[in-house]
Amino acid sequence: MKVVMVEPGQYARIEEMDTGLESLQKAVGGLIDCAYPWEEMVCIVCNDEGLLNGMPLNRHVENYQPIAGPFFVCGIEGEDFCSLTDEQAQRYQAMFHQPELFIPYKTGLMHLKYDDPNLPGAPDTIKKAYQERHGLPELGFCSVPDLNMIMLVKYGQTGYWPIEHFPEGMGAEEYADTLNQMIGVSKPQQTAMLYGSMFGWNIPAASPERYDENGKPKPHGQRRGNPER
DSSP states (O other), X not given: OEEEXXXXXXXXXXXXXXXXXXXXXXXXXXXXXXXXXXXXXXXXXXXXXXXXXTOOEEEOOTTSOOEESOEEEEEEETTEEEOOOHHHHHHHHHHTOSOEEEEEETTEEEEEEOOOTTSTTOOHHHHHHHHHTTTOOSEEEEEOTTSSOEEEEETTOOSOEEEOOOOTTOOHHHHHXXXXXXXXXXXXXXXXXXXXXXXXXXSGXXXXXGBOTTSOBOXXXXXOSOTTO
């Protein structure tokens, strides 16, 4: 049957799936459960114990709740699962296309859609957008020296969103590195995003080419970024 497969940290994809119970359980990593967030005859098939087993949060579902672990969207026919129509498959793939990151923020959870051109299935438009931004992502997390705080910065915007809640036993720098790794942001990109958000996006310091693999400035002879940026 035709489904939309949605995994944490990956782009959603349309695929054919066997309807046997073993195949369904393999797809979600365990016992299956169903959610019915929409009026039409489709459902989300997910892991019954995703949250209890500590599976990562996957996608936010409007007017429902975040789903933990991998899931797929399929049609319903009577008491059985069935294929999505071509139109449904395209619509639900678009709905869940981008991977999402969930982080504690103030009194709740912030869920952020992001793009990573290095992920399987990344559209060519995403890769082109990275080139137009001179290799910078849309989002990045930067730790603040001497302050136990993380800044969420967005390309093209000044300022930041403070992230002040960290996992137990983890400091700001380590947590920022962890979040950046999850969304495919490198150390050079992280440093360039920090300077771009503080001093403007057209300055040389906002180019990741100016930094080494640890996010430190390269010697002048090793820089390849456009000095006029």
